[in-house]
Amino acid sequence: MPEHDPAIPPDPGPVPAAVPRPARYVFLLLDRFTLVSFSAAIEPLRLANRIAGRPLYDWRLVGEGGAFARCSNGARIMLDGGLEDGNRGDTVLVCGGLDIARATSRPVLAWLRREARRGARIGALCTGAWVLAEAGLLAGRRCTIHWENQDAFAEEFPDATLIRTVFVEDGNRLTAAGGTAAIDLMLRQIARDHGEALAGRVADQMIHTAIRSEEDHQRQSxxxxxxxxxxxxxxxxxxxxxxxxxxxxxxxxxxxxxxxxxxxxxxxxxxxxxxxxxxxxxxxxxxxxxxxxxxxxxxxxxxxxxxxxxxxxxxxxxxxxxxxxxxxxxxx
CATH class of the missing domain: 1.10.10.60 (Homeodomain-like)
Structure with missing residues (x-):
């Protein structure tokens, strides 16, 4: 057996595959946002990480001022930061709630437009679609909003195509109607990223027995x-x-x-x-x-x-x- 030549480094073996970086979601919490929609969006991400045994997703909570955001029920959520520049691959989700027109400030609109120009996917939960439309990010796009706000939305933003379903994806624009509709939207993202089996296990953990599609309507018949x-x-x-x-x-x-x-x-x-x-x-x-x-x-x-x-x-x-x-x- 030939001796090893000390001038040649030993074979290190197969190079381990690089672990992909977690996909990042940035939640923009507006004043008096609806807590249930935010929870319904962030919990599937947490559960996907737990089931997979590794970080598939991470997230950041931001808002105007960068300190805390107030929910519609009066609770306060601590923020990770203010309206700083994000990363190109981020998905931004605007969490709306009560009095959405008043919560739509100029700094928020400017930040959303800037993030869209940077290439981020932009989405909205509950009444957050109002803010995207006000920023001009839903012109010519299909979208949805909570049923209580649909009449006003249709009057205010005729250049957006309102679809009265639980969630809508139109390219890099995502909108969910509010409440538990955010669960269905996020399960769709998890299934696309990591397969139907993982999305199904996340749904089981949430006792979400009927996963709705983009065709399901918001209100009862x-x-x-x-x-x-x-x-x-x-x-x-x-x-x-x-x-x-x-x-x-x-x-x-x-x-x-x-x-x-x-x-x-x-x-x-x-x-x-x-x-x-x-x-x-x-x-x-x-x-x-x-x-x-x-x-x-x-x-x-x-x-x-x-x-x-x-x-x-x-x-x-x-x-x-x-x-x-x-x-x-x-x-x-």
């Missing part, structure tokens, strides 16, 4: 929400909800459902305890209240968007429903 499973009633109410700006007459609704006006009246009286006209009015006023509280639209603009021909008629109906005129409601 009309029959479930009404507490009545009559198919024609559900059909009529769905038509009402889809025609708020230009309300349909009871005769037209009845005709489209294959009913007579009298049959329609009896159907509403039996299952909802009120007439079709009163139910339709309640839907229109509910949308008006959302627009009143969540947008800067004028009262006349809101009246027209909800099918009222004049502010006087709108104000009278609104006061009858809510005990205040729309002007006083907006003033607090």
């Amino acid at each position: 009309v029959p479930v929400r009404l507490g009545a499973r009559h198919p024609r009633l559900a059909q009529v109410v769905a038509r009402m909800e889809a025609n708020i700006e230009e309300p349909l007459s009871p005769a037209r609704l009845a005709q489209d459902a294959g009913l007579s006006p009298r049959q329609l009246e009896r159907l509403f009286a039996r299952y909802l305890g009120r007439s079709p006209k009163r139910h339709y009015m309640a839907l229109r006023l509910e949308r008006a209240q959302n627009l009143l509280l969540q947008t800067e639209m004028s009262v006349i603009e809101i009246a027209l968007a909800c099918g009222f021909a004049s502010t006087a008629h709108f104000s009278k109906c609104y006061r009858a429903q809510y005990g205040k005129t729309p002007y006083r409601k907006r003033d607090g």
Whole structure:
């Protein structure tokens, strides 16, 4: 056996494969953000690390001021830093909540635009999509937002394509509707990064037995929400909800459902305890209240968007429903 030549270093053997760096998520916590959406997004990442036995993901919590962020429930979360420059491969998730228009500050908008230019994926949870749209990052993009904010969002940002599902991915833009929808969005990311098996184990740890897809809707079906499973009633109410700006007459609704006006009246009286006209009015006023509280639209603009021909008629109906005129409601 030939002796080893001391001038030649010994063979070190196979070079171990480099361990990939953890993917980093940057959570931008806005004032009065919704804690459940933030938790639903960060916990799948923690569990993926635990199950894999190594750091697949890391994260950083940032916000304006860099000290702490206040949740909608009053709790405070300590931050890792302020609005400093991130890394090119980061995924930024904007965590929104209450009073999103007021929480959308100029420094936040400037930081998001800067991060987008740096190549970061940009996403939003709950009402955070409002901030992305305000920053111009959803123009021409598909997106979603919490159902309570959809009417106002559609009015304020017509250049974004609103999809009323639990989450939406459009290229490097991610949006989740709020609540537990963030779990489904993050499970999609984990499955894409590390396989369906790991995502399934994370879901099991969270007792999340039904993983929703991008096609699943946010709200319960009309029959479930009404507490009545009559198919024609559900059909009529769905038509009402889809025609708020230009309300349909009871005769037209009845005709489209294959009913007579009298049959329609009896159907509403039996299952909802009120007439079709009163139910339709309640839907229109509910949308008006959302627009009143969540947008800067004028009262006349809101009246027209909800099918009222004049502010006087709108104000009278609104006061009858809510005990205040729309002007006083907006003033607090």
